[in-house]
Amino acid sequence: MKAEYINPFVSAAVEVFSTMLQCELTRGKLTIGNGSQPTMDISGIIGLSGRASGTVVLSLDRAVALSATEILLSQKCESIDGDVIDAVGELTNMVAGRAKAGLEHLAMSLALPTVITGKNHVISFGSVTQTLAIPFTCEWGGVVLEVGLVESPEQAVESAIAASAAMA
Amino acid sequence: MKVLVADDSGVMRKIIIRALNACGVTDIVEAGDGAEAIAKFGETSVDLVMTDWNMPNKTGLDVVKEIRATGSTVPIFMITTEAEMSRVKEAIAAGVNDYLAKPFENDLLREKIDKFVCV
Numbered sequence: 001m002k003a004e005y006i007n008p009f010v011s012a013a014v015e016v017f018s019t020m021l022q023c024e025l026t027r028g029k030l031t032i033g034n035g036s037q038p039t040m041d042i043s044g045i046i047g048l049s050g051r052a053s054g055t056v057v058l059s060l061d062r063a064v065a066l067s068a069t070e071i072l073l074s075q076k077c078e079s080i081d082g083d084v085i086d087a088v089g090e091l092t093n094m095v096a097g098r099a100k101a102g103l104e105h106l107a108m109s110l111a112l113p114t115v116i117t118g119k120n121h122v123i124s125f126g127s128v129t130q131t132l133a134i135p136f137t138c139e140w141g142g143v144v145l146e147v148g149l150v151e152s153p154e155q156a157v158e159s160a161i162a163a164s165a166a167m168a
Numbered sequence: 169m170k171v172l173v174a175d176d177s178g179v180m181r182k183i184i185i186r187a188l189n190a191c192g193v194t195d196i197v198e199a200g201d202g203a204e205a206i207a208k209f210g211e212t213s214v215d216l217v218m219t220d221w222n223m224p225n226k227t228g229l230d231v232v233k234e235i236r237a238t239g240s241t242v243p244i245f246m247i248t249t250e251a252e253m254s255r256v257k258e259a260i261a262a263g264v265n266d267y268l269a270k271p272f273e274n275d276l277l278r279e280k281i282d283k284f285v286c287v
Contacts, residue, residue, distance in 0.1 A: 020272075086177055090180055094249050094270045097249020098270075100252070101251035112222060
């Protein structure tokens, strides 16, 4: 996956948390992802397809998921229930949607979000997809954003031509 | 005023309904997907349709096209993660009257709702 493709997702996550939750995310160090978020309690997953295809995973600590839902609904949340699952799916949807607007040349469409809960859950991206992961911290706990995108053959050719032209 | 709110996210429907309530609108019909939105639109007369784009069982764009195909001129307000200008143009061409990309400030949502409510 191209490193520059992660930036719109990072910006989107920061914007979504700031705008919808009034919560500031502090970015950690970019790592090559391995599809596992071993300390997280809940993950929103959404597929992207178009001139690039792949998966976006937004994983949250339990406290982050509960606090985010409380802010969105203006009501107390004490356990990971249907509202929390729905809220995490919607936040993931917003991050992916906002990011793909920054990658308009890839003409990607969003699938519907899926949410997985459970301590120490692991998400597999498949062996062919290299992913990039960004950890964040906020006042409620930790967040990890992991993205795996593969360009279509046509887009890969266009990217190679553009890179050659830039070097010439 | 009666409003149809279509979004597959229950949390998002609650956020929209809270904003509608703040604008004085309490007569609200909810739909959890596109097909339900079309069905509810056929069953009851509404003064405003607020719809998401990405929903199961017919997209919000399908909903807009089907409503306009009936000849209805009901105002349609789309609230969606689809933020690309090409998508906005596509929605407006299909008959959407206003468009708000997520994420959004609650004040902006209420401001846009107020424009429909105060007509």
